[in-house]
Amino acid sequence: MVYLTRLEHFNAAHKLYNPAWSKEKNDAVFGICANENWHGHNFDLFVTIKGKVNEDTGFLFDVKKLSDLMKIHVIEKLDHKNLNMDVDFMRDKMCSTENLAVGIWQQLAPHLPQGVILHCVKLYETPRIYVEYYGE
Numbered sequence: 836m837v838y839l840t841r842l843e844h845f846n847a848a849h850k851l852y853n854p855a856w857s858k859e860k861n862d863a864v865f866g867i868c869a870n871e872n873w874h875g876h877n878f879d880l881f882v883t884i885k886g887k888v889n890e891d892t893g894f895l896f897d898v899k900k901l902s903d904l905m906k907i908h909v910i911e912k913l914d915h916k917n918l919n920m921d922v923d924f925m926r927d928k929m930c931s932t933e934n935l936a937v938g939i940w941q942q943l944a945p946h947l948p949q950g951v952i953l954h955c956v957k958l959y960e961t962p963r964i965y966v967e968y969y970g971e
Contacts, residue, residue: 849918849930881957936968
């Protein structure tokens with residue numbers, strides 16, 4: 836089994852806020868991330884696929900095609916967007932990095948060809964905070 840990872844980057848704004856809670860409770864739980872005027876991140880997205888190497892090409896999957904899939908199905912939907920308001924697959928969900936990683940998985944997995952398996956979505960919110968999701 837070979838694992839191949841592609842890195843893409845996007846910028847997006849969001850806020851963490853549970854509408855069922857009071858402003859005080861949101862502030863207590865989410866702190867500055869509940870800012871009514873939103874806040875932004877420079878996200879780094881690592882997508883790892885796995886499978887067998889094609890004997891004819893020597894590739895698991897063409898990295899340019901993987902990049903194109905990531906851009907079409909994820910980056911174009913997220914880059915310079917408000918995650919809470921502009922992103923269809925995040926609508927009515929808490930816009931945490933955890934939920935965003937799951938949503939990204941759901942956007943990509945159906946578009947990979949047979950024999951190429953999505954292994955991991957790793958999403959860096961900051962250089963010190965990231966989430967890994969393995970489709971479980």
